[in-house]
Amino acid sequence: MSLYEASFRLKHECPYRKISERYPDLTIREWYLSDCQVLEITSAEAPTDELLAGIERIGTVLHEPTDDSGLHVVTQSCLCSLEGSILERFEEHNCLYQPPTIHRQGWEHYTVIAFDEADVKALFRDLETDRDIELLSKTAITEQGIPHSMLAPVDQLFEGLTDRQLAALQLALERGYYEQPRGTSLRELASxxxxxxxxxxxxxxKAENKLVANAGTYLRLVTTGTEADPLGTDRSDRPEQRAD
Structure with a gap:
């Protein structure tokens, strides 16, 4: 199986287009969380008061520069001000978004991973309908593992788990339930x-099942290029026969 890594940039109206166009030395790196986004804003140039005021309007400032040697600001913003549909369109075309999104000089830079080149082409045709888009690179990744820069977003791995399921999983992990031999039992944990x-x-x-299901897509990435079937798995639909 081959993986395809595609990098591209596009332009459309978004909350950061104007500020990145106005300050061409500015780089904005954007990470999406479950209910907010985190932005890392950097520049080699010392920031002006006008730029700092514009950054404060973006969201809550978590980190501010401490000297005049350059700019390094981290902010947190609500997702309600963003157009989240582009990430949904990645999913519709079976393409995995590789964070962060990088905003520079009015362009948004994205990287996606796909299992089929046709999915990448279909994604581009879709995005071309309402955005200016330029392909920067498209690379077939064959017989090698997952790219080191590909990280599974934490909120996606734990998506759908309730607070009680997360608490049950955390307790089991802390008490050694997943160690060999087990450090505790279900009875002890429940007590x-x-x-x-x-x-x-x-x-x-339920927590275990959801976690494995969420990680399934990334598992395919990790196992791509490894030995064809190291376990010699029988993948027939027949149930396993056991001796009485």
């Missing part, structure tokens, strides 16, 4: 909570 053993086990199993 540390206010719920019955069956309830605790249900929370834990």
């Amino acid at each position: 540390r909570t206010s719920v019955a053993r069956s309830t605790y086990e249900e929370h834990l199993r």
Whole structure:
């Protein structure tokens, strides 16, 4: 199986287009979280008061420059001000978004990973309908592992897990339940909570199932290029036969 890594830039109206056009030395790196975004804004030039005021309008400042040697500001903003549909369009075409998005000189720079070149082409045709877009690179990645720069967003790995499921998973991990040999049992874990053993086990199993399902796409990336079938797996649909 081959992977395809495509990098491209596009222009459309977004909250950071004007500021990145106005200050061409500015670089904005954008990470999406479940309910907000984090921006790292850098420049080799010392910031003006006007630029700092513009940055404060973007969102809550988490880190500010401490000297006049350059600019390094980190902000947090609400996702409600963003057009999130482009990430959904990546998913529609089976393309994995590789953060961060980089804003520079009015352009948004993206990198995606796909399992089929046709998916990349379909994505570009879709985006060309309402955006100015330029392909920067498209590379076939064959017989090698996942690119080192490809990181699974934490919020996607834990998407769909409830607070109780996360708490059950954290307790099991902290008490050594996943060690070999196990450092604890389900009965002992449940005794540390206010719920019955069956309830605790249900929370834990659902958490495990959701976590594995969420990681499934990234598992395909990690195993691409490894030995064809190191376990010699029988993938037939017949149920395993056991001796009585």
